[in-house]
Amino acid sequence: MERTYIKDIKKNTGQKILLSGFVQTLRKQGGIAFLILRDVTGTVQTVIIKSNTDAFATIQDLSLESVVTLVGESKENSQAPNGIEVLVETVEVLSKAEPELPIPVDEKGESETNLDTRLDWRYLDLRKERNALIFKVWTLMDQVFVDTMTDKGFIQIHSPKLMNTASESGAEVFEVNYFDRKAYLSQSPQFYKQMAMAAGFEKVFEIGPVFRADPSFTSRHATEFTGYDLEVSFIKDHHEVMDIEESIIVAITSKVNAVYGKEIKAVFNREVPIPTSPFPRITFAEVKEILKGKGIKSEKPADLTGDEEKGISQYVLEKYGHEFVFITDYPIEGRPFYHMRYADKPDTTMSFDLLWNGLEVTTGAQREHRYDILKNQATEKGLTDATIGDYLNFFRYGCPPHGGLGAGPSRFIMKMLGIDNIREATYLYRGVKRLTP
Amino acid sequence: MERTYIKDIKKNTGQKILLSGFVQTLRKQGGIAFLILRDVTGTVQTVIIKSNTDAFATIQDLSLESVVTLVGESKENSQAPNGIEVLVETVEVLSKAEPELPIPVDEKGESETNLDTRLDWRYLDLRKERNALIFKVWTLMDQVFVDTMTDKGFIQIHSPKLMNTASESGAEVFEVNYFDRKAYLSQSPQFYKQMAMAAGFEKVFEIGPVFRADPSFTSRHATEFTGYDLEVSFIKDHHEVMDIEESIIVAITSKVNAVYGKEIKAVFNREVPIPTSPFPRITFAEVKEILKGKGIKSEKPADLTGDEEKGISQYVLEKYGHEFVFITDYPIEGRPFYHMRYADKPDTTMSFDLLWNGLEVTTGAQREHRYDILKNQATEKGLTDATIGDYLNFFRYGCPPHGGLGAGPSRFIMKMLGIDNIREATYLYRGVKRLTP
Numbered sequence: 001m002e003r004t005y006i007k008d009i010k011k012n013t014g015q016k017i018l019l020s021g022f023v024q025t026l027r028k029q030g031g032i033a034f035l036i037l038r039d040v041t042g043t044v045q046t047v048i049i050k051s052n053t054d055a056f057a058t059i060q061d062l063s064l065e066s067v068v069t070l071v072g073e074s075k076e077n078s079q080a081p082n083g084i085e086v087l088v089e090t091v092e093v094l095s096k097a098e099p100e101l102p103i104p105v106d107e108k109g110e111s112e113t114n115l116d117t118r119l120d121w122r123y124l125d126l127r128k129e130r131n132a133l134i135f136k137v138w139t140l141m142d143q144v145f146v147d148t149m150t151d152k153g154f155i156q157i158h159s160p161k162l163m164n165t166a167s168e169s170g171a172e173v174f175e176v177n178y179f180d181r182k183a184y185l186s187q188s189p190q191f192y193k194q195m196a197m198a199a200g201f202e203k204v205f206e207i208g209p210v211f212r213a214d215p216s217f218t219s220r221h222a223t224e225f226t227g228y229d230l231e232v233s234f235i236k237d238h239h240e241v242m243d244i245e246e247s248i249i250v251a252i253t254s255k256v257n258a259v260y261g262k263e264i265k266a267v268f269n270r271e272v273p274i275p276t277s278p279f280p281r282i283t284f285a286e287v288k289e290i291l292k293g294k295g296i297k298s299e300k301p302a303d304l305t306g307d308e309e310k311g312i313s314q315y316v317l318e319k320y321g322h323e324f325v326f327i328t329d330y331p332i333e334g335r336p337f338y339h340m341r342y343a344d345k346p347d348t349t350m351s352f353d354l355l356w357n358g359l360e361v362t363t364g365a366q367r368e369h370r371y372d373i374l375k376n377q378a379t380e381k382g383l384t385d386a387t388i389g390d391y392l393n394f395f396r397y398g399c400p401p402h403g404g405l406g407a408g409p410s411r412f413i414m415k416m417l418g419i420d421n422i423r424e425a426t427y428l429y430r431g432v433k434r435l436t437p
Numbered sequence: 438m439e440r441t442y443i444k445d446i447k448k449n450t451g452q453k454i455l456l457s458g459f460v461q462t463l464r465k466q467g468g469i470a471f472l473i474l475r476d477v478t479g480t481v482q483t484v485i486i487k488s489n490t491d492a493f494a495t496i497q498d499l500s501l502e503s504v505v506t507l508v509g510e511s512k513e514n515s516q517a518p519n520g521i522e523v524l525v526e527t528v529e530v531l532s533k534a535e536p537e538l539p540i541p542v543d544e545k546g547e548s549e550t551n552l553d554t555r556l557d558w559r560y561l562d563l564r565k566e567r568n569a570l571i572f573k574v575w576t577l578m579d580q581v582f583v584d585t586m587t588d589k590g591f592i593q594i595h596s597p598k599l600m601n602t603a604s605e606s607g608a609e610v611f612e613v614n615y616f617d618r619k620a621y622l623s624q625s626p627q628f629y630k631q632m633a634m635a636a637g638f639e640k641v642f643e644i645g646p647v648f649r650a651d652p653s654f655t656s657r658h659a660t661e662f663t664g665y666d667l668e669v670s671f672i673k674d675h676h677e678v679m680d681i682e683e684s685i686i687v688a689i690t691s692k693v694n695a696v697y698g699k700e701i702k703a704v705f706n707r708e709v710p711i712p713t714s715p716f717p718r719i720t721f722a723e724v725k726e727i728l729k730g731k732g733i734k735s736e737k738p739a740d741l742t743g744d745e746e747k748g749i750s751q752y753v754l755e756k757y758g759h760e761f762v763f764i765t766d767y768p769i770e771g772r773p774f775y776h777m778r779y780a781d782k783p784d785t786t787m788s789f790d791l792l793w794n795g796l797e798v799t800t801g802a803q804r805e806h807r808y809d810i811l812k813n814q815a816t817e818k819g820l821t822d823a824t825i826g827d828y829l830n831f832f833r834y835g836c837p838p839h840g841g842l843g844a845g846p847s848r849f850i851m852k853m854l855g856i857d858n859i860r861e862a863t864y865l866y867r868g869v870k871r872l873t874p
Contacts, residue, residue: 177613178660
């Protein structure tokens with residue numbers, strides 16, 4: 001007998017169906033038992049009556065969250081949740097749960113359980129509709145990203161995560177014992193996606209893990225997370241890269257809204273915004289001026305603090321009704337050596353960050369592709385041939401002008417759904433103190 | 438002026454166009470110069486005449502593989518390659534290559550250069566049409582995989598690559614210095630995709646890097662490579678997993694054939710096969726019998742050698758005209774502890790490998806989801822709670838029956854295009870002696 005998903009029961013009213021899933025609740029009232037069954041598509045009330053002796057006996061000592069297969073008849077019942085219930089004929093227990101659950105597996109229990117304990121029992125935590133929905137949305141977001149990029153003619157690369165030298169600055173990099181030597185975990189595909197430009201691939205993207213030995217414990221950092229990266233040749237300037245990102249974000253939010261908008265509204269009480277293009281773009285210098293006018297003190301001359309990012313996003317939301325803002329043209333002190341600088345403003349980079357409701361979700365720039373200038377800029381930042389010689393080589397035998405960006409899809413998810421902590425927007429969070437499960 | 442891709446020039450005959458790309462060849466004959474320009478879509482002959490003094494002066498000392506932008510008029514010319522050439526008006530040099538290339542950047546030079554030197558200069562090696570095509574095909578394969586899985590309702594996970602303990606056996610695992618302790622690089626998403634089954638995700642897939650501290654130097658191994666993984670709940674047996682893989686491979690080969698079939702034929706002299714379903718399925722025991730009959734000696738009682746894999750593939754190709762064969766039901770000695778065993782044949786696992794023209798491209802199985810049995814099987818293989826306790830926990834509070842597979846897309850590419858060495862089917866190969874560039 002073919003399995004029916006719970007979401008499809010209504011189409012099969014009055015028929016005998018086979019369901020499989022987890023026992024969410026089990027309530028006995030004299031000669032009748034109500035079992036709420038949950039699969040990946042939803043929940044349904046099922047009914048086992050005492051006269052069905054085998055089935056009734058089976059569920060007597062059935063623990064919550066056990067996995068069962070039920071066969072029964074689906075019936076309309078206006079008293080049941082969603083107006084439908086299943087009168088059970090047979091019950092087969094596929095996997096019996098231990099009787100005492102370490103954390104509650106229901107939405108109500110969510111707020112009562114400490115996040116760290118929830119992460120210890122992540123697989124139980126992910127059984128909640130709310131948490132599974134996060135990864136359904138993420139799956140759709142990935143697909144839209146892959147389809148958008150591939151359809152635009154981008155080549156997908158899978159760049160190595162094991163490197164001979166620390167990728168960018170040498171700071172916050174994990175060291176690996178690699179046979180008789182050391183290797184380092186990639187902090188971003190930056191160098192290798194630029195290599196693809198030197199290879200003439202012209203447009204590339206990558207979805208992959210990035211590693212940061214960042215000893216911070218904030219709600220928006222992790223030591224390992226998924227990155228979306230892209231790089232494009234023959235651009236005029238960094239604004240072209242921003243144009244591409246706008247089209248990606250519009251595609252993602254539109255599709256997520258169309259497919260999961262209702263569920264997201266019901267579960268997260270959040271309307272997924274489909275932003276209008278172009279997004280507001282404000283230079284770093286202007287941002288500092290605006291914040292000064294609002295009484296927010298500048299603490300870092302070449303960067304923005306979290307408070308400043310929130311402040312400027314608040315300003316943009318009020319002034320333009322827009323959740324997104326590109327901050328452009330950062331001072332060179334706050335940017336890596338490979339960001340291109342304006343010919344007529346050598347202390348300013350052709351760079352940008354994208355903020356979404358106060359959170360930085362992307363960093364991008366036009367890159368310096370001219371070998372001599374790039375080498376000078378590297379030297380100026382204290383980098384030598386010994387560490388970045390292989391990278392500098394990419395620019396010796398012809399390299400098109402190019403630019404690109406690195407974005408954090410877990411932060412997209414946070415902002416799209418209104419989740420405060422990156423630990424919840426990550427399948428399995430990794431931090432200074434967390435390498436398990 | 439908008440840029441025209443070289444593949445689109447024919448649509449713009451007689452018009453003034455702007456082209457950008459690499460200088461592939463440059464031949465001067467008295468008052469006329471022929472420059473073959475290459476972009477990611479192809480090559481075209483361009484002509485610079487002496488009376489165009491600025492342009493002619495610019496190209497005098499232009500080194501091969503420099504990057505230029507040309508403006509000129511496209512014209513039909515039956516003598517030119519593809520019947521079209523561009524009469525150049527202006528030349529702008531965007532990036533000048535050093536004059537002596539370390540390796541030749543043409544197909545002819547391919548066979549003359551040692552592979553190791555080519556990998557040292559991988560970005561120049563990738564400029565060849567043949568090598569760029571590999572990654573265009575790979576991009577399409579990735580997209581088909583993502584679309585097929587997502588459209589079937591699979592959830593994409595991004596499981597962590599940093600783990601607290603060595604993932605499966607403790608052998609061939611890379612150790613990472615993780616703040617004040619050790620972490621290990623994931624050898625496969627095995628445990629975490631099974632966790633998704635315990636989380637009730639039911640169907641998941643992942644594309645991501647896997648790491649193997651494998652000290653071998655063969656043409657089919659790497660220390661880091663991309664994996665395709667999937668896992669499915671509520672299966673009847675491992676044959677259901679094979680059915681899914683067949684549908685994926687048919688989808689990939691069909692799409693690759695439709696989009697790149699002609700190019701692959703021209704460049705690799707290979708017809709991409711679209712295999713018929715079902716693929717032949719032969720048990721391990723039968724394979725040993727067949728090989729015995731062919732005089733191929735069994736060297737490993739619980740596994741197949743490379744020669745045996747080639748032998749059985751040859752047999753299947755001759756007998757069924759099929760490039761693929763599933764070998765099923767391996768003895769328990771050759772399989773990990775988490776493979777389910779037949780109730781009535783406790784020394785045989787419900788497992789399979791997929792061979793494509795003699796190369797193992799996938800390993801899969803139904804998994805043991807019953808906690809007590811799983812724990813016994815782990816103990817039998819010498820594994821303890823200390824190393825796999827977190828994993829065993831996944832099975833304590835209800836876990837559906839499930840199975841899945843791990844496949845190597847770089848090996849798919851090798852077999853699809855007829856490439857002998859995994860180093861060429863990988864964007865940047867990583868091996869015992871290679872961490873650069």
